[in-house]
Amino acid sequence: MKAVLYARVSSKEQEKEGYSIPAQIKHCREYADKKGYQIVSEYIDVESAKRAGRTNFNRMIKHIRSDKNIQAIICHKVDRLCRNFRDYVTVDELNIKPMFVEEEFPDNAAGKLTFGMKVLLAKHYIDNLSDETKKGLNEKVEQGIWASRAPIGYQNNKTTHMIDIDPALAPVITKAFELYSTAGISLRELAKRLNAEFAHVMNGRSKFSKTHLERILKNPFYHGWFRWKGHLYRGSHEPAVTKELFDRVQSIFEMKNKPKTHRHEFAFGGLMTCGKCGCAITAEIHKAKYIYYHCTGSKGACDSAYIREQQLEPQFQQIVEGISIDRETAEWLLTVLKSSHDEEKEYHKSETRRLHREYARLQGLIDKAYEDYLSGVTDRAFWQDITAKWRNRQTTLQARMDRLNRANRSYLENASRIIELAQSAGRLYVKQPAAEKRKFLGVLLSNCILDGVMLYPTYRRPFDLIAEGVKTEKWGG
Ligand SMILES: [Zn+2]
Structure with a gap:
């Protein structure tokens, strides 16, 4: 197995014991030997007040990217390898094993977790910024332009790259909001009514369903806003309904959702897949009290057995305990x-x-x-x-x-x-x-x-x- 070695020291650290380059290299080489890695290159950065860059770190990254045989970076400690925030993501994206001779805590799981957590958080942070890669999209979003396919009732204008009202379908959407805001109608009835009344403008589109309508009626796009990556942006498109009407519809949803307790919620629904065929595992209730889970068999008949919820319960409990820390x-x-x-x-x-x-x-x-x-x-x-x-x-x-x-x-x-x-x-x-x-x-x-x-x-x-x-x-x- 091949690995590269990386050592780094700053002028400030040089006096401290154990931080010297020769000490780091010695430890790393011994560690590589012990773990059965052959070091093919050694990269060293010595930083001074004058030279802060990490020339050799960058060279190492290049080397690893171009050589698929390298499986690990061996380093004395996490903080030697990753100096700043972005480094975690850089190293993580190399898809090789970062190995540390010594961590604050000698155990390897803890070291891995430290590294993993940092990568995760760095990623989360950078995702939040989501700069370079999705810059084009974000620029649009920031100017209030929905950067994806227009929802029903709107059209993507291919010349201006803006979102225009669809003159044929926008009135259907407005009507949907108006009808539902009176509260006397269910989603199913609303779908039926719209499908009957507006069949002539649907132009080959599929009919409205209950879930589709719910999605429409809860989409802030229709009152001039839109959601993008968890944030709400004010759109530059023309609203199909007023904010008041939209809010009225939302309060009806809340009202209707409250007393709905009779529908059974299965604790483990949608969490499992079948080990035999890979299909989803679904739940059903027998004699109003026994809950069974079984394979949906949607890829063809599957002979995996039905399993009672009680049999799963302790196993899920164990899974949860598997991440409990003191x-x-x-x-x-x-x-x-x-x-x-x-x-x-x-x-x-x-x-x-x-x-x-x-x-x-x-x-x-x-x-x-x-x-x-x-x-x-x-x-x-x-x-x-x-x-x-x-x-x-x-x-x-x-x-x-x-x-x-x-x-x-x-x-x-x-x-x-x-x-x-x-x-x-x-x-x-x-x-x-x-x-x-x-x-x-x-x-x-x-x-x-x-x-x-x-x-x-x-x-x-x-x-x-x-x-x-x-x-x-x-x-x-
Ligand atoms: Zn199955």
Whole structure:
């Protein structure tokens, strides 16, 4: 197995014991030997006050990307490899194993979790900013233009790239809101009525169904807003209904949902797939009290057995306990994450500074262009054209600064929530009603395979890492 070695030291650290480059290299080489890795290249960065860059870190990343045989980076400690926030994501995306000779806690599961949590949070943060990759889309979104297929009642204008009202179907949507706002009609009846009344304008579209209508009636798009990545934006499109009408419809949904308790909520519905054929596992109730789970068999008959809910219950309980950590571990994790938060704060500061600088630079250009126009150097059309471009860019920058602030706020909040959840999972879970259990499990698990009577869970990040740590029961502290 092939690996690269990475060592880094800053001038400030050089005096400290154990931080010297020769010491790091020695430890890494020994570790590689012990684990059966052959080191093919060694990369070393020595930072001074004058030279802050990490030339060799970048060279190493390039090397790993171009050589599929390299399976690991061996490093003395996490903080040697990842100096700033973005490094975690960079390393994670290499899809190789980062290995650390020594962690604050000697156990490997804890080291992996530290790394995994940091990657997760860094990703979450960067996703929140979602800059470069989806820049085009976001720019549109920030200008209030829905960047996807227009919902029914609207059309994507292929020339202007804006969203226009669909003159044939918009009245149908308005009618739907109006009818439903009177509360006397069910979604099923509404669908029936619309399908009968407006068949002539549907133009080959599928008929309205109950669920489709519910989606429409709850979509803020129709009163001029839209949701994008969890945030609500004011759209530039023409509203199909007023905000008042939209709100009235929402309050009717709330009213109607309240007394609906007779429908049975299955605790484990939608969480499992069949180990034999891969189909979903569904639930049904027998004689009004016995709950059975079984394969839907939608890919063809499947002979996997029916299983009683009581048989699953203790297994799910165990799955939840699989991520329960004690107070000490929780506190340790929080410390780790707080240090990660400091890195993030630094990133935040420099990023904000960069954006402000760019904004000011554009303002300078705008002012200069105006002077040029006034003094007759350029003509009016040119001045207007170029100023509009720069102003546009400024709007985008402003929106990015807003996003940056939003991401900053949610960062530690998310981290603490995850830890809190892991700490109290087992205790919380037992007390929950079926519907809440389901939600809870949905947060923890991406899937669960039911093979015969046995459950095999797949935890979501970072719970998979926590589960691994709990399993080995060798947490530091
Ligand atoms: Zn099956």
